Amino acid sequence: MALRALQTLGETHVTKGLGRLTTGIMTGGQGSYIQFDDGRKLLDFSTGIGVTSLGHCHPKVSKAAADQCMNIVHAQCSIAFHEPYLRLIERLLPVMPHPSLDSFFFWNSGSEAVEAALKMSRIVTGRPNVICMQGGYHGRTYGAMSVTRSKTIYFEGNGALAPGAFSIPYPYWHHFGLSPNTSPAELANMSLYQLKLLLAQSTAPKDTAAIIIETVMGEGGYVPAPPEFLRGVREICDEHGIMLIIDEVQCGFARTGKFWAVEESGVRPDILLSAKGLANGFPLSAIISRKEVTDQLKPGMMGGTYAGNAVSCAAAVAVVDAIKEEKILANVNARSSELFAALKALAAEPDVAPHINEVRGKGLMVGVEFASTTYPLPNAAQAIPKLASLVSAKCLEKGLVLLTTSIYEVVRFIPPLNISEQEMKDGIKVFSDAVREVIQ
């Protein structure tokens, strides 16, 4: 069957439950570009939703995985250790955001990591409830879905979710009906106040196992948590023996210009979650905690057929090495400054300004929020509905893959962390032209 005919096969026989940004078949990916069967070569500012952080088919990562394929692919983790599993721990120990984080378990996806963290916190504390954030996203499996509050589409029609999940508003001005220039300190205070109320009115501390937070809220709109909020949550957790689960599935692993986004706040997670960029495209997630916590589990409580796959672990070892050898953090910070400067200049143009609520984010996890008529508080009288989707579609037409996120009109920039200065310039130009054209 020819590739074109396969496209029709896919359109007919793949569930409609899976959305797609564009038609065509991806046939290759190199560095910052993806190749399509119809000849299109697109600049990829999506990195497959924050996964191919070192670009597509990074030579060292692909080689490490290919070499591992010739040794052993499925070295089942409940039979014995395999070398890449242990090498990965060796690499990760020195880059932990806090020295207390010294116990590792690897799984395949971010959702599974969240499941493991929720389960672990309930087992260890003996408490049933968890607190999550309005706007937060943690995955598509049952437990992860139950602590997700970013969009109803993720559970619409599903019926009851797992019990014992309570939420407070993430410190994001929309959540309090405020304006974009509300100070982070004020937002932090408002969310902390809601947390204290929740612990007094809805779930008593002695019933609360964990609080789960994304350091930079991803699917909910690319909103960094103010460091004072994270520190305040840490204090409340310490006071009540509640475990703090920091979900860095999207924002971790050098994405924000630090190895872990939580480093900026100095906060110590009880459980830290990683996935996506961890293995640059190979399915792998990490659940990282303290030995004193994980030693309370009995053998058999954790596991999974494919957990900690040898090829994925070998790829992840190469990723950690490349982040150091290729000075990725320095590149993230340099490219991030260029991106922020360009987006803020664009947002200040007289014709554009009324259509943009905010440019925000950390490192190379940047969101541009357009004024919207769909949800409360449009920031502009003449707000164009669905502006983020229109801009994203226009970018695609011009050769740039740029995803949207959240119920608000947010376009998200998650380019490769090793993106060159020229590629960044090219992407910014396409985006700026697209915005100017769409608002005309």
Ligand code: PMP
């Ligand atoms: N947590 C966060 C913060 C995420 O962004 C995601 C995925 N977008 C997940 C968990 C779930 O990860 P996965 O899709 O690998 O299951």
